[in-house]
Amino acid sequence: MEILFYLLAIVAIASALGVVLSKNPVYSVLSLICTFFAIAAQYILLNAQFLAAVHIIVYAGAIMVLFLFVIMLLNLNILVETQRFTTARLTAAFTGGLLCLVLIAALRSAGDIKAANPANAKIGLIENLGMTLFNQYLLPFEVSSLLFLAAMVGAVVLAKKEIA
Amino acid sequence: MPSIQLQPDLNYIAVLLQIGIALAFVLFTYAVIAVAGPKLKGKNKDENFECGIEAQGNARVPYSIKYFLVAILFVLFDVEVIFLYPWAVNFKQLGWIGLVEMTLFVGFFLFGFYYIVHRGALKWE
Numbered sequence: 328m329e330i331l332f333y334l335l336a337i338v339a340i341a342s343a344l345g346v347v348l349s350k351n352p353v354y355s356v357l358s359l360i361c362t363f364f365a366i367a368a369q370y371i372l373l374n375a376q377f378l379a380a381v382h383i384i385v386y387a388g389a390i391m392v393l394f395l396f397v398i399m400l401l402n403l404n405i406l407v408e409t410q411r412f413t414t415a416r417l418t419a420a421f422t423g424g425l426l427c428l429v430l431i432a433a434l435r436s437a438g439d440i441k442a443a444n445p446a447n448a449k450i451g452l453i454e455n456l457g458m459t460l461f462n463q464y465l466l467p468f469e470v471s472s473l474l475f476l477a478a479m480v481g482a483v484v485l486a487k488k489e490i491a
Numbered sequence: 492m493p494s495i496q497l498q499p500d501l502n503y504i505a506v507l508l509q510i511g512i513a514l515a516f517v518l519f520t521y522a523v524i525a526v527a528g529p530k531l532k533g534k535n536k537d538e539n540f541e542c543g544i545e546a547q548g549n550a551r552v553p554y555s556i557k558y559f560l561v562a563i564l565f566v567l568f569d570v571e572v573i574f575l576y577p578w579a580v581n582f583k584q585l586g587w588i589g590l591v592e593m594t595l596f597v598g599f600f601l602f603g604f605y606y607i608v609h610r611g612a613l614k615w616e
Contacts, residue, residue: 377577385569389565453577457576472595472599475600482563
């Protein structure tokens with residue numbers, strides 16, 4: 328199983344590199360789908376089966392369609408030699424590096440990560456997940472609906488500005 | 492490197508089998524096409540086929556942002572339905588409290604839906 332973990336990690340990292348390095352944006356999206364599948368497989372290894380299924384349905388299904396929509400909207404077919412904005416690149420590298428730093432710090436301070444209950448393989452099934460979500464994590468669940476509301480309002484406001 | 496306990500449920504062999512069969516079917520079909528199908532190359536054969544009409548212009552034309560708005564709103568409500576799923580499975584155990592929790596959650600979404608309809612975001616001219 329350890330081998331499977333490393334294999335999936337290599338697939339995820341390789342396809343993530345493909346997202347960044349490929350010239351064609353559609354190939355980037357396809358590589359991202361590959362990354363999502365590798366991560367979903369990691370979820371299954373961690374006994375988070377429902378999360379894995381949802382990850383594939385939402386990310387590889389719906390959100391990737393959105394990404395393709397954005398690519399079509401951008402009209403990248405006319406191959407304009409995009410200016411290599413050095414300031415934009417520096418900012419991107421800086422913020423990306425900061426995020427990387429935060430993630431590494433979080434992983435290091437977390438210490439030895441163990442599955443919640445390694446003996447129980449059914450921990451990630453929908454019944455257990457539901458009971459935990461609606462009892463222990465009720466507040467984050469309710470707050471997430473506010474986040475969705477904000478996303479809806481934001482999408483409508485931005486799109487309506489374009490239409491008007 | 493933190494050590495991670497890896498103990499997957501072996502019931503997933505059925506799912507893996509299904510994925511494997513689906514992949515095998517696709518690969519098999521492609522292989523059969525490559526071997527059995529006729530291969531004709533030519534100027535007319537390699538052209539994009541568009542219902543008999545000659546291809547006009549470019550496929551990548553910018554289109555209305557309305558499509559994107561509908562798609563992004565779909566994703567949001569899609570995620571809402573996913574949250575309904577674990578609640579529906581535990582409907583009896585969670586009882587009335589669960590119903591109230593879910594009503595509150597769906598209430599926020601309905602409020603958002605009212606806003607969307609009110610702003611006319613789903614209207615097509």
